[in-house]
Amino acid sequence: MKKNKMNYLMGILLLLSLIFGLSVENQVSxxxxxxxxxxxxxxxxxxxxxxxxxxxxxxxxxxxxxxxxxxxxxxxxxxxxxxxxxxxxxxxxxxxxxxxxxxxxxxxxxxxxxxxxxxxxxxxxxxxxxxxxxxxxxxxxxxxxxxxxxxxxxxxxxxGLGTSAEEQKSDEVYKQIEELSTVWANALKTRDGKPRYKMMSEKAKEKFKQEQINRSGENWNYIIGDSSPWVVDFDIAINGMTANITYVTQTSEYAYYNTKETLTFIRENGKLIVDDYQINFENQAVDSKVINN
CATH class of the missing domain: 3.30.457.10 (Copper amine oxidase-like, N-terminal domain)
Incomplete structure (x- = not known):
């Protein structure tokens, strides 16, 4: 009786293994x-x-x-x-x-x-x-x-595909925004705000000036960012006339952080310029394993 019961259980297990084996095989196929x-x-x-x-x-x-x-x-x-x-x-x-x-x-x-x-x-x-x-x-x-x-x-x-005239026009704007955003992000790496200032609208320049005065007083000098953490990398995502820049920053203790900034572009006198910039979040801790892996 025990032997028959054992054979029955073994048969069930064999059947299940065949079913699951076929299922996995079909998934791979x-x-x-x-x-x-x-x-x-x-x-x-x-x-x-x-x-x-x-x-x-x-x-x-x-x-x-x-x-x-x-x-x-x-x-x-x-x-x-x-x-x-x-x-x-x-x-x-x-x-x-x-x-x-x-x-x-x-x-x-x-x-x-x-x-x-x-x-x-x-x-x-x-x-x-x-x-x-x-x-x-x-x-x-x-x-x-x-x-x-x-x-x-x-x-x-x-x-290796071509683009239509309309696509080219749209993509030219995309490329310009990408290039300007890259200059903007690299300015934070060097902590030099002059390249940013040159591409700003009058409204954005007034905002920048006030930030500089709050930081350094009336004798401000275009210095931006902090000595620590400093920017080691950045990623740019463009959506229409808006660019989102995500910075990866690092300290001497090898702690990593993310800061996200949004740039809003407008066209003025046939030229693309930054009309506004906003920090979405700043110095959010990042697992160093994600950076180093």
């Missing part, structure tokens, strides 16, 4: 059967995208070489670099911080919980990396398709 489409063009990689722990990964080398980028591997520090034109993408195995950088000095570092890793012998990165290049990434469940669409001319230029 569904992930491997998905495809990547960039602006309507199917991207055919030798190795399929993989879904792991809820994140979608694509093969780094295959994805960027297909777009015409030159990809190099550094075995010493386990890093992959893709370069096309004036744009670089840098990823390191096990490091969630993926960096994109352009020759104008604009640098974006984004930390992903899904870190670059080797899957089935291939170095894979989260597909969301395309967002750093100026694209939107979405999932079409019906077609099992990862859809990547250009959001800026920067990305269109990267993938």
């Amino acid at each position: 569904a992930a491997n059967n998905s495809s990547v489409v960039i602006d309507g063009k199917l991207q055919e990689y030798p190795h399929s995208p993989v879904i792991k722990n809820g994140a979608t990964f694509i093969p780094f080398r295959e994805a960027f070489e297909l777009l015409g980028a030159k990809v190099t591997w550094n075995g010493k520090d386990k890093t992959l670099t893709a370069k096309k034109g004036n744009t670089y993408i840098w990823a390191q195995l096990g490091n969630g911080n993926i960096v994109t950088e352009r020759s104008n000095g604009h640098r974006i570092g984004k930390n992903y919980s899904a870190r670059p890793q080797t899957i089935n012998g291939v170095t894979m990165v989260p597909v969301k990396v395309f967002e750093q290049l100026g694209a939107t990434v979405s999932w079409n469940a019906q077609n099992k398709t990862i859809e990547i669409k250009s959001a800026t001319s920067t990305f269109k230029g990267f993938i």
Whole structure:
């Protein structure tokens, strides 16, 4: 009787393992059967995208070489670099911080919980990396398709597509705001407010002057920011005529903080200028592990 009961339990366990095993197998199969489409063009990689722990990964080398980028591997520090034109993408195995950088000095570092890793012998990165290049990434469940669409001319230029006259005009404004915002952010790194002052409207200049008087008295000298914490990096997000700058600051004790600032631009006499600037939050503590990983 005991033997029959034991055989019955073992049979149940075997059945459950088969059911769950098939379920997992089907999930992996569904992930491997998905495809990547960039602006309507199917991207055919030798190795399929993989879904792991809820994140979608694509093969780094295959994805960027297909777009015409030159990809190099550094075995010493386990890093992959893709370069096309004036744009670089840098990823390191096990490091969630993926960096994109352009020759104008604009640098974006984004930390992903899904870190670059080797899957089935291939170095894979989260597909969301395309967002750093100026694209939107979405999932079409019906077609099992990862859809990547250009959001800026920067990305269109990267993938080799042209833009319409209207898009060019819009993207020229975007580029100008991006360049001005980069100058604005770098001014805080050097603690020199003069570059900022030059791009301000009269209203913004009056605000700046009052801040300087409150800080240094009537003999103010354009010094901005603090000696500690100081700016080590920044990220710029642009929405229309508004730019949000998130600064990463650091102290000598290797404590890290975030400060977020919003710039509002207007066009005056055919020129883009900063009409207002506001600090949204200042010196919010950041886990150093997020910075250093």
